[in-house]
Amino acid sequence: MPTTDDAAAHTCYIDEFPHRLPHRDGTVALRPCGHYACDPHTITYYGTGGEGDAREGDYCMVCYERTFPGMCPDKVLRAAIQEATA
Numbered sequence: 001m002p003t004t005d006d007a008a009a010h011t012c013y014i015d016e017f018p019h020r021l022p023h024r025d026g027t028v029a030l031r032p033c034g035h036y037a038c039d040p041h042t043i044t045y046y047g048t049g050g051e052g053d054a055r056e057g058d059y060c061m062v063c064y065e066r067t068f069p070g071m072c073p074d075k076v077l078r079a080a081i082q083e084a085t086a
Contacts, residue, residue: 009034013060017084019077021061043073066081 011026013035014021021040026034037060045064048054055067065072065081072078 012038012041012070013062014041014077017062017077017080019061019074019080021074021077029062031060032057033058033059037061069074 010028012023014037022039022072023038026040028038029042031037031042038075041061043064044058044062045068047056054072059067061072061074061077062081066085069082070078072081
């Protein structure tokens, strides 16, 4: 389990991509997708209501866009990720 010191040594993964969304604070946490992200740059997907949707859970915004193309709320980040995966 990562400690607070582990998180302090990391920056929000979104900072590796162009984006318009500000950071609310400097606190980042390890997300289930494997990246460190602050709360404003984390999205929780609650599924479609069907049983056993394996995609349910928290995502950093980068992995959210990769998993659900076109759904990231930041147009700049969405374009950067789509360009990187093209």
